[in-house]
Structure formats: C-alpha cells, structure tokens
Amino acid sequence: MEDQLIAISEWVQALWAEALLDAGNLILPSRLYQFAILAGCILAAWGLKRIFSPRFRDWMRARDAWPKWQLRALLHLDRRLGLLFFVILTWTATGIMAELTPFPSRRFILTLAATIATAWLLVSVAVRLVRNRFLRQVVTWGLWIYVTLYYLGVADDAGTFLDSVAIEMGKFRLSLLAIVKAVIVMALLFTAVRLFSVAVSGRIRDNEDISPTMRVLLVKIMQITLYGAAFLIGLRVVGLDLTGLAFLSGAIGVGLGFGLQKVVSNLVSGVIILLDKSIKPGDVISIGETFGWINALGGRYVSITTRDGKEYLIPNEDLITGQVVNWTHSNEYVRLDINFGTAYADDPHQVREIAIAAATSAKRVLSVRPPVCHIVGFGDSSVDYVLRFWITDPSAGLTNVRGDVYLALWDAFKDHGISIPFPQREVLMLEGSTLDVAADSGFGGEPTDAG
Known part of the structure; x- marks a missing residue:
C-alpha cells in the first residue's frame, strides 16, 4: 500500500510539472487569440441554441405522426444542439485560420478543441444504443474522458495511474483501470447482443413454421445464452480470473435452495409451459375468477389481459399446479x-x-x-x-x-307471438266466504271521518 502511495505521488508531481510547462506555452500571443476565438465560438453556439432550440421543438411537436424512435432521435439532437453548433463554428474558424496563415501552430488550439468536441458529439450519438440509462451515463462520461485524455496526449499516463490504484489479495488483483475497462467492454458487448437479439427475435417471431410457444422458448434461450456469454467474455477481456466463479456458483446454489425457491419454481414452470405447449400467446384461458387472453409468456409470470382492460400477472407455478381452463387449447371452437x-x-x-x-x-x-x-x-x-x-x-x-x-x-x-311467462298469483274466493274491506285509516291507525 505504501509503494502505491509513493507511485501515485510521483505521478502527480510529474503531471503537475508537465502542466506547468504546457501552461507556459499556452500564454504565448499566438495561443491567446486562439483561446479568444474559442470563447467567441462558445458564446455564439450558446446564442444559436437559445434562438433555434424553441423553434426546433415547435417543429418536433408538429411531427406527432412520426415513429417514436425518430422523435427520440430528434429530442436527443435538440439536447446536443449547442455542442453541434460549437463543432461547426470551431471547424469553420480552423478553416479560416488555415487560409490566413500557413503555420499549424497558429491554429493548433482550435484544431484540438474542434477534434475533441467532434469526438464528444460522436460519442453522445453512439451511446444511444445503450438502453439502460445509468449504464449509458457511465459509458458516456467514460468515453468523453478517454477521448479528451487521448487527444491531449496523456491517456497512457492516466492509464498507468488508474492501474496503480488496485486491491491485491494474494494472486488476485483488481485495479481501477480493470473496473473501468470492464464497465465499458460489457456495455459495448451488451449493446451488440441486444441489437443482434432484437434482429434474430423478430425473425423467429415471424416464422409461422414454428409454434408460438417454441418461438418464445427459442428467444428466451438465445437471450440467456448471449447475455451470459457477453458477461463472461467481458470478464476475460479485462483479465479477471474466472476460476473463482466455481465458489460463487456454489454459494448461489445454496441461496437458491433457501431463499429463491419460488423464483426457481416459477422459472422451471415457465420452461415446462413452453415445452408442453399447454398454453401459448393468444390463448383464451380461465384461472380462478380471471378470464382473458394470454398477452405474453415471461420467465416468471404469464400476462393475461381481461375484457375490462386489466392485466393480470399470474405466476407460472399457479398455471402448473392449479386448474386452468384453456378455451382455445386444441381448437378455437x-x-x-x-x-x-x-x-x-x-x-x-x-x-x-x-x-x-x-x-x-x-x-x-x-x-x-x-x-x-x-x-x-x-x-x-x-x-x-x-x-x-x-x-x-x-x-x-x-x-x-x-x-x-x-x-x-x-x-x-x-x-x-311466443310468450315468456313470469310468476303470477291468483286469489280464488271459496263458496260461502266473505271479503271485508278495511276502512281508510290515518297515520294513527284509527278510522278517519268521511266528512
């Protein structure tokens, strides 16, 4: 631990000395006016965003018939409108400086800022493929920091510093650099797996030669296999030893035996339902007081939509152990x-x-x-x-x-002229009987005077 602190201290001192040297170079007159131009580009980009962003949003609101993915892309473009204007302005300024002076040093700062801003813009567009919001933010900031350090020429030094910050237990070593690499690599692998899974799942669901239950089962197996492989590959890419997973799998097995019995039971029941084809998406079933059609088969539950618009999530175990009336199991009659x-x-x-x-x-x-x-x-x-x-x-x-x-x-x-009868009562007077009519009485129960 003491050696790591000494190494970190030396790295910080070297970085500080290099920063002071670069700062001395930045105050040269040929560099100062480049910073002034950059400041002007920043203010101009901010002003253009204030002008065009409201109009652009009004134009988007009029496109309500467009697909949602296109509207989301336009909304993302609106959020990055200031950065887009800055990229355009800085590259324009760089081109103008290239025409005015043949010396690259006279436009070095402008070229560097334009390049970094362009990389930031490309990263913000590419990370939209990552669906998870938290993971997308982590990848965005990680790539922004990396491309900035890369174009500044200090990426290797930063990597050395991150690798020096590590936890060591015997042969096991986990550095901050390995964690950063693991997050970025897994995010990229999971994104690639998701895109591939969506494309293949669409083809499987559209294949009429495969039964509906088998389509769902194939999609689930494919997703579990691909995401599991991406996770293991991501760990191997960053150099983590997977032999320790044997102990972890044993611990997970014990946990499943005690605390996750219902979860495992529902997962196994879901596989059984898919294999025996007892129910499938679109079937109309009754279970208890619930009557509706199956909307989707999940790993833990079955989604049933009723006629009144309610959606019930029935655990798979209840469909295996309970009595289910499938109105459309073997035929639709x-x-x-x-x-x-x-x-x-x-x-x-x-x-x-x-x-x-x-x-x-x-x-x-x-x-x-x-x-x-x-x-x-x-x-x-x-x-x-x-x-x-x-x-x-x-x-x-x-x-x-x-x-x-x-x-x-x-x-x-x-x-x-067909009549539908209803209960009626008839009173028959027997011979010799008399009918007494009660006099009209008031609220007190005594007869009232006629006059």
Whole structure:
C-alpha cells in the first residue's frame, strides 16, 4: 500500500510539472487569440441554441405522426444542439485560420478543441444504443474522458495511474483501470447482443413454421445464452480470473435452495409451459375468477389481459399446479349455452325452430356448427329450454354474444307471438266466504271521518 502511495505521488508531481510547462506555452500571443476565438465560438453556439432550440421543438411537436424512435432521435439532437453548433463554428474558424496563415501552430488550439468536441458529439450519438440509462451515463462520461485524455496526449499516463490504484489479495488483483475497462467492454458487448437479439427475435417471431410457444422458448434461450456469454467474455477481456466463479456458483446454489425457491419454481414452470405447449400467446384461458387472453409468456409470470382492460400477472407455478381452463387449447371452437322458458300454450316444436333461427342470425354464431335447442324440463310456470351455439373468437367476449342471442330471441318471439311467462298469483274466493274491506285509516291507525 505504501509503494502505491509513493507511485501515485510521483505521478502527480510529474503531471503537475508537465502542466506547468504546457501552461507556459499556452500564454504565448499566438495561443491567446486562439483561446479568444474559442470563447467567441462558445458564446455564439450558446446564442444559436437559445434562438433555434424553441423553434426546433415547435417543429418536433408538429411531427406527432412520426415513429417514436425518430422523435427520440430528434429530442436527443435538440439536447446536443449547442455542442453541434460549437463543432461547426470551431471547424469553420480552423478553416479560416488555415487560409490566413500557413503555420499549424497558429491554429493548433482550435484544431484540438474542434477534434475533441467532434469526438464528444460522436460519442453522445453512439451511446444511444445503450438502453439502460445509468449504464449509458457511465459509458458516456467514460468515453468523453478517454477521448479528451487521448487527444491531449496523456491517456497512457492516466492509464498507468488508474492501474496503480488496485486491491491485491494474494494472486488476485483488481485495479481501477480493470473496473473501468470492464464497465465499458460489457456495455459495448451488451449493446451488440441486444441489437443482434432484437434482429434474430423478430425473425423467429415471424416464422409461422414454428409454434408460438417454441418461438418464445427459442428467444428466451438465445437471450440467456448471449447475455451470459457477453458477461463472461467481458470478464476475460479485462483479465479477471474466472476460476473463482466455481465458489460463487456454489454459494448461489445454496441461496437458491433457501431463499429463491419460488423464483426457481416459477422459472422451471415457465420452461415446462413452453415445452408442453399447454398454453401459448393468444390463448383464451380461465384461472380462478380471471378470464382473458394470454398477452405474453415471461420467465416468471404469464400476462393475461381481461375484457375490462386489466392485466393480470399470474405466476407460472399457479398455471402448473392449479386448474386452468384453456378455451382455445386444441381448437378455437367454444360452445355457449343460454336458458329460457316459454308458456305451456306455445308449441315447443315451433319454439325450437324459432330459437335456432334467432341464434343463427347473430353475427358471431357459427353456421358450420348449427345451434341446437332442447327441452330440459317442465317448470312451475314455463317449459324450460337450453339453446346451444358455437363461436371461434372468445377473446372478443362472451357476455356480448350471449346478449345478442337473447335480443334476437326476444325479437323473434315477439314477431311470432311466443310468450315468456313470469310468476303470477291468483286469489280464488271459496263458496260461502266473505271479503271485508278495511276502512281508510290515518297515520294513527284509527278510522278517519268521511266528512
């Protein structure tokens, strides 16, 4: 530790001496007016941004029909508008100085500032491929610092300093430089994996020759494999020894056995669901009181969207261990039953024909599987029937199609004079009995005077 502190102190002293020497060179008259030009470019870029940024944002708001990725790119451009103007102005000033004087030293500072600013602008555009916001910020600042040190000619010295700041335990050595490299390399690898995964996943999902569940399984396996490989490659690139991962994997196994039982159970259940093809995206299922169609199959849960717009996240384990009604497992045909009754005076043969015709007239009722109507009993005040019909789109709702059929029955029975009975009570007076009519009484319960 003491040797590291001595090395750091010597490096800082050498850097300070070099900085003093460079500072002496910067105060030369040929360098001072270049700094004045840079200051003017900074002020001009700030002023141009204040002028054009509001107008540019108003123009973006009028492009609401554009795709979101294009709008996000324009928003990112608006945030970097000042840097873009500065790059344009500094390179313009550098070109003007090149025409005015043949000496490169007369435009050295301008060229250096323009080059560094251009590198910053390119880095800010390239890092948009990193989706994670925190990781994107780390990579952005890391690359900005690196390109600045590189063009200033002190990148090697900075690397030596970062490598000297390290933790050593036996043969294990972890330096600050290794950590920085690991973050940048893994960010680049994860970005490349994400882009490749998105492209391949799109082709897999569009392949109709593969079943929906197998598409989801292939995409999950590919993503886990690629991201795992990127992580291990990133560790190897920075020179970390992976033999210690054997102990780590054992510790993870113990942790899984105690604290992550449910998580592992849901992950395994998700793989089983994908393999046995019991459910797939688009299936209409019922589990408990939840009825809806499967929106997505995740590693831990299944997303089910109901007719009222609610999205339920059902753990995979519940789908394996519980009773699930899959309305579209082997085919899309779903049979629905509705019950009704008619008066005893109505001809049951005619009622059955009218009911079948009424159900067939509904839009979603299938004609390839004609509706049927049966008598199921003789009730106290009606002849009871069951009307059965088939549909192939349960995700469009069940209550609404039942309502359409009931409405068609009402209209058909009204046109043909078929009555739907309801409970009625009749009072019969026995021979010799008398009916007493109670007098109208007030609030006190006593009869009131007529006059």
